[in-house]
Amino acid sequence: ADRKRRVAAVIEEVESRLATPTALLRSISDAMVSEMERGLCGDIHATLKMLITYVDNLPTGDEHGLFYALDLGGTNFRVLRVQLGGREKRVVKQQYEEVSIPPHLMVGTSMELFDFIAAALAKFVDTEGDDFHLPEGRQRELGFTFSFPVNQTSISSGTLIKWTKGFSINGTVGEDVVSELSNAMERQGLDMKVTALVNDTVGTLAGGRYMDNDVVAAVILGTGTNAAYVEYANAIPKWNGLLPRSGNMVINTEWGSFKSDKLPLSEFDKAMDFESLNPGEQIYEKMISGMYLGEIVRRILLKLAHDASLFGDVVPTKLEQPFVLRTPDMSAMHHDSSHDLKILGAKLKDVVGVPNTSLEVRYITRHICDIVAERGARLAAAGIYGILKKLGRDKVPSDGSKMPRTVIALDGGLYEHYKKFGSCLEATLTDLLGEDASSSVVAKLANDGSGIGAALLAASHSQYA
Numbered sequence: 373a374d375r376k377r378r379v380a381a382v383i384e385e386v387e388s389r390l391a392t393p394t395a396l397l398r399s400i401s402d403a404m405v406s407e408m409e410r411g412l413c414g415d416i417h418a419t420l421k422m423l424i425t426y427v428d429n430l431p432t433g434d435e436h437g438l439f440y441a442l443d444l445g446g447t448n449f450r451v452l453r454v455q456l457g458g459r460e461k462r463v464v465k466q467q468y469e470e471v472s473i474p475p476h477l478m479v480g481t482s483m484e485l486f487d488f489i490a491a492a493l494a495k496f497v498d499t500e501g502d503d504f505h506l507p508e509g510r511q512r513e514l515g516f517t518f519s520f521p522v523n524q525t526s527i528s529s530g531t532l533i534k535w536t537k538g539f540s541i542n543g544t545v546g547e548d549v550v551s552e553l554s555n556a557m558e559r560q561g562l563d564m565k566v567t568a569l570v571n572d573t574v575g576t577l578a579g580g581r582y583m584d585n586d587v588v589a590a591v592i593l594g595t596g597t598n599a600a601y602v603e604y605a606n607a608i609p610k611w612n613g614l615l616p617r618s619g620n621m622v623i624n625t626e627w628g629s630f631k632s633d634k635l636p637l638s639e640f641d642k643a644m645d646f647e648s649l650n651p652g653e654q655i656y657e658k659m660i661s662g663m664y665l666g667e668i669v670r671r672i673l674l675k676l677a678h679d680a681s682l683f684g685d686v687v688p689t690k691l692e693q694p695f696v697l698r699t700p701d702m703s704a705m706h707h708d709s710s711h712d713l714k715i716l717g718a719k720l721k722d723v724v725g726v727p728n729t730s731l732e733v734r735y736i737t738r739h740i741c742d743i744v745a746e747r748g749a750r751l752a753a754a755g756i757y758g759i760l761k762k763l764g765r766d767k768v769p770s771d772g773s774k775m776p777r778t779v780i781a782l783d784g785g786l787y788e789h790y791k792k793f794g795s796c797l798e799a800t801l802t803d804l805l806g807e808d809a810s811s812s813v814v815a816k817l818a819n820d821g822s823g824i825g826a827a828l829l830a831a832s833h834s835q836y837a
């Protein structure tokens with residue numbers, strides 16, 4: 373009975389620390405909008421960098437030819453080629469390959485990482501079949517999706533600001549990542565030109581727009597989280613170049629680094645942040661994204677084991693190990709709807725090393741997964757609502773005109789595979805928008821839009837265009 377009381381006390385504490393009532397979400401959205409504005413002014417203290425992408429036109433559908441794309445940004449990287457057939461034929465043929473990055477390369481040297489990538493790309497190019505056509509005398513062209521914060525200097529160049537998501541490589545920060553890749557390709561004897569350097573959010577936005585003309589923003593929920601959207605070029609005070617003819621400029625918000633005292637930051641978040649590779653940074657990302665959700669659950673379970681003997685008199689040693697509980701495991705536990713929660717029980721045995729958990733312990737574990745996933749999803753929805761506010765698409769116009777259809781392209785393994793996360797995000801967005809406005813806003817999975825998006829941007833910025 374005493375144990376039960378202690379368990380209940382910890383859970384109650386966790387529930388209240390991680391709570392995200394709608395009123396709080398609204399104030400978080402407002403804080404997000406003001407950080408966006410600060411970032412657009414170039415305020416160096418803004419937590420949102422609001423990076424200018426040099427993408428002032430999104431794909432039209434007329435793109436044609438053979439293009440390659442390379443997507444680096446998490447645990448895997450992907451190479452892709454696509455034969456674009458213009459307005460009539462669209463995507464004629466597409467092939468891709470996924471290669472996982474050996475963990476030691478994520479913390480090794482810049483040269484080793486880029487050599488590994490270029491080698492995989494060269495191998496992929498060798499398998500190009502007869503159904504792909506490169507006109508005589510032309511160089512192959514590539515769109516490079518690089519999902520880390522970059523200070524872009526043109527559509528095809530930019531320097532790395534910092535590594536995130538578990539990457540920590542000496543000697544890349546401050547370097548032009550396109551030169552790094554191009555040099556590595558040259559060392560491989562691969563003749564290919566990078567014509568577009570894009571963030572994965574920008575790739576997803578481009579790919580999303582190609583599929584649906586009403587896409588105005590893209591959000592990634594994968595290992596990390598980030599968003600990009602189409603801003604009015606004259607609403608970017610820090611832009612001192614010529615106003616683009618389109619009047620638009622895609623902004624990479626880098627919202628993962630959003631920070632605000634409104635965020636429900638718990639002791640678990642603080643400890644995880646403190647022990648991370650990048651303490652004090654990417655605070656919003658650490659509350660939302662796939663790299664971290666399972667780890668937050670582990671920390672809460674550990675507290676329950678310590679303070680309330682959740683798993684018996686001894687604290688399971690495995691549970692002490694950072695990152696043993698991965699978000700896909702958390703998701704599997706959370707979705708277990710069997711009457712005895714046997715999938716969850718098996719996961720606890722596998723991952724935490726505790727066999728034969730009681731049904732009660734399983735229910736408690738599932739409840740913790742629910743609390744952590746729900747907070748992440750609701751915070752992500754608040755961010756999207758912030759972008760819609762920034763664009764003035766959060767409510768029906770007061771002049772009685774119709775609200776334009778507004779589509780948000782979403783991608784990333786977390787959104788795609790963690791169903792309860794996705795449905796909570798959508799329900800929260802509907803709640804924030806209210807009935808009228810929400811009927812014009814669509815959140816749509818743009819599966820692997822970023823690869824094709826990068827290829828499309830490589831096409832529209834081709835040296836032959």
Ligand code: ADP
Nearest residue numbers: 446447594595662699700703784785786789790
């Ligand atoms: P990245 O963000 O690294 O480019 P993805 O978009 O594929 O790659 O996202 C991978 C991330 O998605 C993983 O790190 C993991 O956190 C999350 N993820 C993948 N599968 C699942 C799943 N079944 N349930 C929950 N999260 C998942």
Ligand code: MG
Nearest residue numbers: 445446572594
């Ligand atoms: Mg990705």
